[in-house]
Amino acid sequence: MCGIVGYVGEQSASGIIIEGLRRMEYRGYDSAGIAMISEGSIVSDKKAGKLANLVDSLAENPLPKAQIGIGHTRWATHGPPNDVNAHPHLGQQRRVAVVHNGIIENFTTLREELESDNADLISETDTEIAAHLLERTVAETGDLTTAMQQVCRRLEGAFTLVAIDANDPERVVAARRNSPLVVGLGQGENFLGSDVAAFIEHTRDALELAQDQVVTITRDSVEVTDFDGTPATGKQYYVDWDLSAAEKGGYDWFMRKEIFEQPEVISDALLGRHTPEGTLQLDEVRISEGELRDVDRIVVIGCGTAHYAGLVAKYAIEHWTRIPCEVELAHEFRYRDPILTRNTLVVAISQSGETADTLMAIRYARQQRAKVLAICNTNGSTIPRESDAVIYTHAGPEIAVASTKGLITQLIACYVLGLYLAQVRGTLYGDEIANTISALGQMPDKVQAVLDDAETVYQLARDHIDASSILFLGRHAGYPVALEGALKLKELAYIHAEGFAAGELKHGPIALIKEGLPVFCVVPPKGRDQLHDKMISAIQEIRARGAKTIVLAEAGDDSVKPFADELIELPVVPTILQPVVALIPLQLFACELATLLGNDVDQPRNLAKSVTVE
Numbered sequence: 001m002c003g004i005v006g007y008v009g010e011q012s013a014s015g016i017i018i019e020g021l022r023r024m025e026y027r028g029y030d031s032a033g034i035a036m037i038s039e040g041s042i043v044s045d046k047k048a049g050k051l052a053n054l055v056d057s058l059a060e061n062p063l064p065k066a067q068i069g070i071g072h073t074r075w076a077t078h079g080p081p082n083d084v085n086a087h088p089h090l091g092q093q094r095r096v097a098v099v100h101n102g103i104i105e106n107f108t109t110l111r112e113e114l115e116s117d118n119a120d121l122i123s124e125t126d127t128e129i130a131a132h133l134l135e136r137t138v139a140e141t142g143d144l145t146t147a148m149q150q151v152c153r154r155l156e157g158a159f160t161l162v163a164i165d166a167n168d169p170e171r172v173v174a175a176r177r178n179s180p181l182v183v184g185l186g187q188g189e190n191f192l193g194s195d196v197a198a199f200i201e202h203t204r205d206a207l208e209l210a211q212d213q214v215v216t217i218t219r220d221s222v223e224v225t226d227f228d229g230t231p232a233t234g235k236q237y238y239v240d241w242d243l244s245a246a247e248k249g250g251y252d253w254f255m256r257k258e259i260f261e262q263p264e265v266i267s268d269a270l271l272g273r274h275t276p277e278g279t280l281q282l283d284e285v286r287i288s289e290g291e292l293r294d295v296d297r298i299v300v301i302g303c304g305t306a307h308y309a310g311l312v313a314k315y316a317i318e319h320w321t322r323i324p325c326e327v328e329l330a331h332e333f334r335y336r337d338p339i340l341t342r343n344t345l346v347v348a349i350s351q352s353g354e355t356a357d358t359l360m361a362i363r364y365a366r367q368q369r370a371k372v373l374a375i376c377n378t379n380g381s382t383i384p385r386e387s388d389a390v391i392y393t394h395a396g397p398e399i400a401v402a403s404t405k406g407l408i409t410q411l412i413a414c415y416v417l418g419l420y421l422a423q424v425r426g427t428l429y430g431d432e433i434a435n436t437i438s439a440l441g442q443m444p445d446k447v448q449a450v451l452d453d454a455e456t457v458y459q460l461a462r463d464h465i466d467a468s469s470i471l472f473l474g475r476h477a478g479y480p481v482a483l484e485g486a487l488k489l490k491e492l493a494y495i496h497a498e499g500f501a502a503g504e505l506k507h508g509p510i511a512l513i514k515e516g517l518p519v520f521c522v523v524p525p526k527g528r529d530q531l532h533d534k535m536i537s538a539i540q541e542i543r544a545r546g547a548k549t550i551v552l553a554e555a556g557d558d559s560v561k562p563f564a565d566e567l568i569e570l571p572v573v574p575t576i577l578q579p580v581v582a583l584i585p586l587q588l589f590a591c592e593l594a595t596l597l598g599n600d601v602d603q604p605r606n607l608a609k610s611v612t613v614e
């Protein structure tokens with residue numbers, strides 16, 4: 001949700017900033033802009049729409065050379081996406097330029113205050129307020145760092161601010177509260193970014209900042225303070241993925257590349273988490289075994305796709321541990337006064353680690369003295385830092401806005417957590433755990449087998465290019481798969497899609513079924529006879545009413561064939577692990593259909609990755 005870049009060094013700032021914005025564009029693409037300091041003045045350009053518009057504008061009217069600057073790619077909150085509302089915003093004297101991610105909640109009061117003091121505000125954004133306040137304060141203090149500290153003390157809400165002062169061409173000053181910001185540590189140059197992808201080309205040494213900190217970078221120094229000016233230190237870390245992970249590698253879309261990376265990232269997510277004999281070892285879970293034995297309730301929270309990972313987790317965790325497990329959307333959980341005790345384990349699932357709804361929910365849970373365990377992909381992000389424990393999913397950077405490998409590795413982490421809890425609490429025998437670990441170990445090959453047959457799914461997409469509505473049905477762990485299949489289609493192909501629990505069909509949704517309506521049906525493996533047979537009954541019911549059934553069932557399940565207009569065969573896996581293989585065709589279908597429709601698969605309309613506003 002808004003991408004931010006800052007640079008100071010010896011290289012051409014515009015090149016570095018535009019390149020950084022290209023890698024940040026997945027965070028928002030309503031507008032893009034740049035501001036730099038050249039010969040004591042702010043030089044700036046900004047354009048509504050994708051970064052390409054800014055690049056074209058700069059090609060036509062190049063900015064003077066500079067070695068310090070800031071850049072922004074926007075996901076609009078205050079004010080529509082036009083040139084005026086695009087960032088950077090400048091103070092009235094054009095002395096200070098600011099980019100911002102987040103929402104300044106007391107912006108109306110601050111705006112009124114500035115307007116009553118003759119400020120000429122030209123945009124509808126909250127950011128321009130910060131630019132004016134900073135410029136006024138820097139005029140008094142003469143120092144951008146001090147001004148940033150003072151202004152941040154007045155701001156409410158969530159924000160990352162990055163600013164430059166025309167009178168001080170050596171420094172970029174930034175601040176963060178509840179919004180992401182990392183520092184890239186170079187030689188004779190330093191960087192700022194919403195995440196490390198902004199500077200991964202130049203350095204893999206990064207500095208993580210805590211909440212309510214201000215950072216000042218020059219070519220040779222990085223200084224951190226809190227909002228009161230008290231010196232602080234960031235936590236340095238090394239980024240363990242390289243530039244190629246942030247490139248498309250020959251694929252047309254990041255999303256397609258990320259789908260095809262899934263066998264590899266499943267292996268990475270399992271790496272080092274069990275002994276060869278199948279005993280789990282989760283070194284990073286800093287909650288003692290005693291505390292885990294005392295857990296009497298688990299609440300899994302997340303948003304969107306991560307919430308669906310939680311729905312799968314519930315089936316696995318309750319089955320393996322017999323601990324009651326609820327799953328809730330983080331934003332609903334946070335504001336309904338949920339009952340939590342010190343024996344409640346809250347599992348927060350978030351690919352980005354920055355989702356504001358999830359972050360606010362874990363803060364609330366910890367205030368109520370519940371233990372929080374994060375399942376997260378992004379090292380150094382806020383949610384794991386504010387949790388009691390973390391299981392990193394090791395999916396590598398997920399650039400496409402729609403989550404794919406992020407979800408699959410969340411599932412793996414949830415399974416690992418469920419088995420670990422079962423091990424600690426003795427609810428499964430060692431050989432049962434070892435067998436499931438062994439089944440998980442086979443998942444990369446099973447997923448690869450589904451990917452090897454991508455062409456079958458692509459053909460299906462070609463056959464459904466004119467579909468205006470598609471439904472998805474599942475049961476048990478296949479129900480979240482149905483929900484995710486529908487979400488992927490909505491967000492990428494922009495067509496009506498809904499996922500239902502197959503058992504719910506007859507309670508209402510069956511009224512939607514009409515001649516020719518495509519319905520994806522996720523059939524549980526045959527081993528679970530009852531579930532399997534009930535799903536077949538549901539398929540018969542919709543087929544009798546004219547639906548066109550696209551059935552996902554395990555290879556060799558001949559019983560489904562008479563009722564399948566189209567059949568996608570899935571590898572044979574245990575029921576509880578089936579989502580890992582069943583999700584893959586649905587990801588491929590949405591990606592391909594959106595491609596055929598001419599949509600931007602990596603940057604679907606109205607969306608942004610990493611939703612850092614509530």
Ligand code: F6R
Nearest residue numbers: 304305306350351352355402403
């Ligand atoms: C859908 C999608 C979103 C995210 C959701 C949570 O494809 O990507 O629904 O899953 O915004 O994001 P994280 O996992 O970063 O908290």
